[in-house]
Amino acid sequence: MADDSRSRRNGVLGSYAAIGDSFTEGVGDPGPDGTYVGWADRFAVLLADQLAVSGATENTAHGHFRYANLAVRGRLLDQIVDEQIPRAKELAPDLVTFCAGGNDIIRPGTDPDDVAERFERAVADLSGAVGTVMVTTGFDTRGVPVLRHLRGKIATYTAHVRAIADRYDCPVLDLWSLKSVQDRRAWDGDRLHLSPEGHTRVALRAAQVLGLDVPADPDQPWPPQPPRGTLEVRRDNIHWAREYLVPWIGRRLRGESSGDHVEAKRPDLLPLRH
Numbered sequence: 001m002a003d004d005s006r007s008r009r010n011g012v013l014g015s016y017a018a019i020g021d022s023f024t025e026g027v028g029d030p031g032p033d034g035t036y037v038g039w040a041d042r043f044a045v046l047l048a049d050q051l052a053v054s055g056a057t058e059n060t061a062h063g064h065f066r067y068a069n070l071a072v073r074g075r076l077l078d079q080i081v082d083e084q085i086p087r088a089k090e091l092a093p094d095l096v097t098f099c100a101g102g103n104d105i106i107r108p109g110t111d112p113d114d115v116a117e118r119f120e121r122a123v124a125d126l127s128g129a130v131g132t133v134m135v136t137t138g139f140d141t142r143g144v145p146v147l148r149h150l151r152g153k154i155a156t157y158t159a160h161v162r163a164i165a166d167r168y169d170c171p172v173l174d175l176w177s178l179k180s181v182q183d184r185r186a187w188d189g190d191r192l193h194l195s196p197e198g199h200t201r202v203a204l205r206a207a208q209v210l211g212l213d214v215p216a217d218p219d220q221p222w223p224p225q226p227p228r229g230t231l232e233v234r235r236d237n238i239h240w241a242r243e244y245l246v247p248w249i250g251r252r253l254r255g256e257s258s259g260d261h262v263e264a265k266r267p268d269l270l271p272l273r274h
Contacts, residue, residue: 013131013210014051015066015093015269016044019084020136022073022258024099025265028193035265039194040069040097042203047095048272050212066269068093074257077101077115081122084264089129091269096126097173097206099136101161105153112153116160120167127168134209135165136173143182145237146191146245171209178205180219190244 018024018040026038048065068091070084080100088096100122104115127133138154138161141147147154158176165172178201180186186198194202204218251257 012051012054013047013065013094015091016047016095016097017068017088017091017093017130017269018044018071018097019080019088020071020097020099021075021080021103022071022193023102023136024071024097025069025073026071026199027073028188028190029196029199037196037199038069039199039202039206040071041067042200043097043206044069044272046203046207046212046214047210050207064271066093067266067272068264068269069266070264071099072262072264074103074260074262075100077104077118077122081118085122085126087267088126092130093269094131095134095210096130096132097134097136098123098126099173101157102138105138105157106147106150110153112157112160116157116164119161120164123164123168123170127170132171133168134171134173134206135161137161137176139175139178140182143184144187144191145240173202173206173209175202175205178202178218180222183222185222189240191240192244 020040024038024040026036026041029037029039031037044065044067048067051065068088070087072083075083077100101115101119104110105112123133123135137158141151141154155176162172162174164170175181180201181194181198186195186201187193188195188198201218204214204216207214208218
């Protein structure tokens, strides 16, 4: 089976490229300059720190850690395959994280088996051109109001992703088992994207998958909160529907995407400075 344990070590990683959709772009985790940060950026920092601590920078091709983020919000699997995988193959980094298919799965009428077949072809193509491909499962959405009814489809796709990882020896960033992100504080106000703390916990888990030492436990329990009253919950639901659900449905009806006219925030393997 694919080794997604916390002791996996693939040698020195001097470069990393992230491909995917809004999750990997970092939506929900805005930085001080207005651009999104997100788990992949935070994971890149942990990788760079590990490289510096190991003292292996002199043995890497460019003498420093390099990072690219090709992800764009709203992208479907086929768009990621057409737009991002060729660029990732061209960059040929030591590590690629590949998270895709989520936007396909949440669309009505999509078949997770079909999406998984196309995902596997992409993994096969990518695996022959880069060092290591880390794949990402779906979240357990039983506590996410807008996605709760899709839990079965997401679970089916997640099972496929794990099986594909087994066949291609890919480490797995297993988000389904990350219990801490099932807390509502791990999610942004739109209930579709992670909050900054949620992104941080995913980055820590990704580092654990590769056997890196991390500064905190991603599954550390959240501080207790006072119970919320029925009126408060209803008020929050009304606000969420007005601010997020109605515009989201409107974009779907118009055939629009949140990623229209958006380009990758970091299309080249550049030295990471933090």
